[in-house]
Amino acid sequence: MAAAPLDCDVLVVGGGINGCGIARDLAGRGWRVVLAEQDDLAAHTSSSSTKLIHGGLRYLEYREFSLVRKALQEREVLLKSAPHIMWPLRFVMPHDPAMRPAWLIRLGLFLYDHLARREVLPGSHGVDLRQHPVGAPLQDRFTRGFVYSDGWVDDARLVVLNAIDARAHGAQVFTRTRVSHAQRDAQGWQATLTLADGRRCPVRARALVNAAGPWAESFLRETARPAGQEALATKSLRLVKGSHIVVRRCFEHDHAYIFQNPDKRIIFAIPYERDFTLIGTTDQEIHGDPRGAAIAEDEIAYLCAQASRYFKRAVTPADVVWTYAGVRPLLDDASGDPSAVTRDYLLEPNREGAPLLSVWGGKITTFRKLAEDAATEVGQMLGEARRPWTEGAFLPGGDLRDWIGPARRPDTDFERLVQTLGQRHPWLPGPLARRLARAYGARVGALIGQAHSLAGLGAEVAPGLYEAELRLLQREEWAQDADDVLWRRSKLGLHYTPEERQRVSDWLRSHPHPENDGTDMKVNPCS
The missing domain is CATH 1.10.8.870 (Alpha-glycerophosphate oxidase, cap domain)
Incomplete structure (x- = not known):
């Protein structure tokens, strides 16, 4: 006997940070929500970040002022919502005159300090690396540096906490469950959820949110495409792999480093899990299925070489104890350099029938604002505007x-x-x-x-x-x-x-x- 359809207001496809954040926001506004994730929560991109809540200092160079301001505004909102999995972190930028002049760095840090209000995070200042403990692990040629603030996050736990909160507000969360079919009809969306064991669950939804991350484009082209009709996808993603290495602890203090590289990119070296240092990331465009993305030998060599330009003790591939790689689904903005592709997000509503909202791009720091904007957009498409609520709310475990x-x-x-x-x-x-x-x-x-x-x-x-x-x-x-x-x-x-x-x-x-x-x-x- 076939299962009766599961009725909901919104079906959210994707259990990464954006999907779980959107499901949480929608459920908290009173809509009936079903979320489906084909693997585990945060199984891919959302557990493979550099673990930073940050404005994106380097994006100032690409004149992404709106993105940086939006991210800076979110830092302290997030830090207050879950102080157990997010906390302030100070960053040290050794000055290399061959990379950028000191006046340009000071200007960038001044903007970084003042583009958004700060209550918790201290501002930036210069530092004499010959006198300060943060200079001890660095090569002697670095005598001057700059210190500024951002934040750290346990990215995978952030996703899970959003899913827990979504469920607490009434959402139903399916993991290891693929949306194998989705089609519009006069009443809304008819979808089929296929579990790992082959069981199928029919779902009827008034609206659908495509938050499938690296699979957002292929979902519209293959799964949500009506037979004999044009695909619903109107945007293209650039899939950019970011890889990281973990080595034994390179320094004893609690600051992180941001290193400028000759290719105009940056990498971070961050205290990690008490005994280790996390170094990343790379930017390599990939093609094909992003599942199973893994670091390549040339990426390991690159990260070791760039870290070794700064640390007294060289970092070698033999020092690497763990690696991970994630695929960033960046909105294709025709930039030639993957590092220059915008990290901002775009929400694309489609009203040609039952409401469809597709999420393109984004970064972990702006997930809450993205989710808020997405829930508001869905409400407008459903004709049921409901008030936002997450800006001052705690995530599960955050209210101490x-x-x-x-x-x-x-x-x-x-x-x-x-x-x-x-x-x-x-x-x-x-x-x-x-x-x-x-x-x-x-x-x-x-x-x-x-x-x-x-x-x-x-x-x-x-x-x-x-x-x-x-x-x-x-x-x-x-x-x-x-x-x-x-x-x-x-x-x-x-x-x-x-x-x-x-x-x-x-x-x-x-x-x-x-x-x-x-x-x-x-x-x-x-x-």
């Missing part, structure tokens, strides 16, 4: 007041959370308490439950990873396999041996969650 009292500053508020967590649960080892606070914020109480000792968290499946956390990730965060847990919901895979990673995989296979089959965990309309 029950733990620390009134909020003060996002960075110091998190440290107060860690202190309070230790006081309430003195049996938690300090490093574990900090990691759990970082991952779950105010939600950490749901993980600990009634436990009064480590034994109360269940068996220790791998160092510092207990059964209680794995069950929470299955129950509340759509985690199904080891990659979901070790590389997206956390970065514990970087700290574990192959044998420890295998133990996590074995546990998940032997303890499947009864409701975690790729559909929304609260409602399963598929058969």
Whole structure:
């Protein structure tokens, strides 16, 4: 017997940062939302960023003032919404006179400081690298530098928190579920969701949002294309691969570096996961299916060479302990250089029948504003304008007041959370308490439950990873396999041996969650 269609107001295609952000905003305005992601949440581009909440200092050189201002405005909005997964970060730019003159850098930093209001992040200043600790890891030829502010984000967790909030507002979230068919009719959209096990679920939606990221163009050309009719795609994407390397820690302090390269690009060297340094990124245009994008040997060599131009201790390919690559879906603006392609987004409404909104481009820093604009556009197409709500809202776990009292500053508020967590649960080892606070914020109480000792968290499946956390990730965060847990919901895979990673995989296979089959965990309309 065929399953009855699942009725909703909006079907959102894509479980990356834009799709989950849009689903959250729409659901919070009261619309019935279904989100479908063909793989895991944040499985591709949205877990493969440089992990920065930033205005994009280098975009000033391309005169992208509107984009930079919009991103700068969003930095502190985001930092306040989830201080456990986002925090301020200071950046050091060593001055290389052969790259850009000092006056040009000072001008750029002045604009960066003043294009948007700052309450939390300090402004920029010059620094004597011969005297300051940030100069110690650098070659002696760098004597002068500049320091400025941006922010850091756990990108994959940001996506998951948006999905959790979307579900809390009534959205149904399907992972490992492909929209295999979508067609307009007089009443709206008729779509088919196909789960990994082959089950199919019919969906009727009044509107459809195409937030498929690198697949946004192909979705319109192949899946949402009515038989015998022209494709709905009117824009083209340029798929630009950005690759990163991770090496053992290159420096001891908590600042990050931004390095200027002879090819006029920049790379970052960022403190990462306590014991490591993250170096990236590259810009390589790719063609074909973006699934499975991986770093190439020439990219590893490039990142090592550019970092070695600055650090006293050279970075070599043999130092690399992990790599990752993501494909940025950038709107084709006819720029010859992939580095110069705009990172701004475009929302394209199509009213020739049931409402369709396609999301082109974008960057993680502006996801909330993009989602707000998208939800407003969908409301206009549906003839049901509803007020925005996310600018002052917390993401799940971000409201720390029950733990620390009134909020003060996002960075110091998190440290107060860690202190309070230790006081309430003195049996938690300090490093574990900090990691759990970082991952779950105010939600950490749901993980600990009634436990009064480590034994109360269940068996220790791998160092510092207990059964209680794995069950929470299955129950509340759509985690199904080891990659979901070790590389997206956390970065514990970087700290574990192959044998420890295998133990996590074995546990998940032997303890499947009864409701975690790729559909929304609260409602399963598929058969």
